[in-house]
Amino acid sequence: MEKKNLDWQNLGFGYMVTDYRYVSNYKDGKWDEGKITSDANITLNECAGIFQYAQCCFEGLKAYTTEDGKIVCFRPDLNAQRMADSARRLEMPVFPEDRFVKAVEEVVKANEAWVPPFGSGATLYIRPFMIATNPVIGVKPADEYQFRILVTPVGPYFKGGAKPITIKVSDFDRAAPHGTGNIKAGLNYAMSLHPIVKAHEEGFAENLYLDPATRTKVEETGGANMIFITKDGTVVTPKSDSILPSITRRSIMYVCEHILGMKVEHREVLFSEVKDFAECGLCGTAAVISPVGKIYDHGEEICFPSGMEEMGPQMKKIYETLTGIQQGKLEAPEGWIKVISE
Numbered sequence: 001m002e003k004k005n006l007d008w009q010n011l012g013f014g015y016m017v018t019d020y021r022y023v024s025n026y027k028d029g030k031w032d033e034g035k036i037t038s039d040a041n042i043t044l045n046e047c048a049g050i051f052q053y054a055q056c057c058f059e060g061l062k063a064y065t066t067e068d069g070k071i072v073c074f075r076p077d078l079n080a081q082r083m084a085d086s087a088r089r090l091e092m093p094v095f096p097e098d099r100f101v102k103a104v105e106e107v108v109k110a111n112e113a114w115v116p117p118f119g120s121g122a123t124l125y126i127r128p129f130m131i132a133t134n135p136v137i138g139v140k141p142a143d144e145y146q147f148r149i150l151v152t153p154v155g156p157y158f159k160g161g162a163k164p165i166t167i168k169v170s171d172f173d174r175a176a177p178h179g180t181g182n183i184k185a186g187l188n189y190a191m192s193l194h195p196i197v198k199a200h201e202e203g204f205a206e207n208l209y210l211d212p213a214t215r216t217k218v219e220e221t222g223g224a225n226m227i228f229i230t231k232d233g234t235v236v237t238p239k240s241d242s243i244l245p246s247i248t249r250r251s252i253m254y255v256c257e258h259i260l261g262m263k264v265e266h267r268e269v270l271f272s273e274v275k276d277f278a279e280c281g282l283c284g285t286a287a288v289i290s291p292v293g294k295i296y297d298h299g300e301e302i303c304f305p306s307g308m309e310e311m312g313p314q315m316k317k318i319y320e321t322l323t324g325i326q327q328g329k330l331e332a333p334e335g336w337i338k339v340i341s342e
Contacts, residue, residue: 001112004153008120011155013286018151020110022103025133026093026145034103034147036110042131042146049132049142056186057086058129060285061247063108063151063340065118066328071341073126074326076104078247083128086183091141092130100128101338107149108340114153118327121156129186157287162319164293164308165205167221167282169271170195173212174219174242181219181242188244192222206282208295210271211240218269224284225249228269228277229314231305235262236277238269248283248322254333255321262314275302279312288326289319 017040024034049055059079064072080100087094104126108115116122128149132142172195175181180188195207208226211217218238220226225246228236235256237249256262274280280292293308294301306312311319324330328337 003117004113006153008116008122011116011122011153013154013157016152018111018114020107021151022107022149024095024147026147031093031095031147034099036106044133045135047135047137049134049136052136053132053139054187055090055092055132055142056129057083057090057092057184058127058186059083059184061126062285063115063124063126064326065115067118068328069118070328070339071108071112071115072328073104073108073338073340075247075251075336076101076338079128082184082245082247083130086185087130089180089183090185092132092145095130095147103149104128105338105340107151111151112341114151116153122153124151125154126151157290162287162289162291162311164291164306164311166294166296167206167208167292168199168202168204168296169298170199170207170209172207174209174222175212177213177242179242182244184244196222204296212242216271218271218274219243221282224282224290227252227281227283227289228274229279229312231276231278233262233314235264236269237266239266240268246284248285248288252283252318252322255325256318259321260317277304279306279315280304281315288323289315291315
């Protein structure tokens, strides 16, 4: 299929309307068969549940062109599982996991002309989401829902290399104890908008959230899990019931332990020990790993030995291994790569 005439090398990280999207509706206790559509718009009643009580969950993953010309997705089955968990927590109907993966495949195939070529640094971002659609005025779950998948080509998260960022310790809480921090609900991100605007106004790239109960433990940022490297080369990621279970973070931990032979620890991380780590980063779908050079804590700075000029050596090794697997340069663990098109 002939590719769209885009400047693939200079795409930003934003939304561009593509040709097709997937849609399925839930009514009378069941999902319809679903379809690919060219209509990018949604028409809803003013009292729809999504507007009144924020019943919304979503996912994010990417399609890549590999070095040998295949179009693939990275671990979409885990996105399906996580969206099912989100739906259950929000009293929304689960979109079947096998149908989720099949729908991803269908919508990527339909938009094959929008999948950026290998080597461009760009990817096709895939956004599955579910919303409550029927009118609801009493506080209760809706009865009807819509599941959709949109796709849009995006450029690399970083332009000109992964320069370390500076983040700040937030005075706000991202999630409540026993709340919804461990699911991918739209309301979690709404809560983070005011803090991230303030952080940007103050010159910081992101917020570091501490645990809401004691404010002594590291949780995550507004949109990514944290990852640390100790001075002896151990990979450490924070563990908490109110952290989103990042697919990238779980993949990184597997790569570190089983491919790179590094020691890994997924545990509670006290903020007081952060100053002793050698490297720090954020991990997520958008950038895989965003290196952190400095954390600002109410007038005090924690500066990591890896510095502010480039990604630390251990983080770089992890980043290159995981992106090599995603792009088909390195052999992937079984089941990690879903081939969409040969």
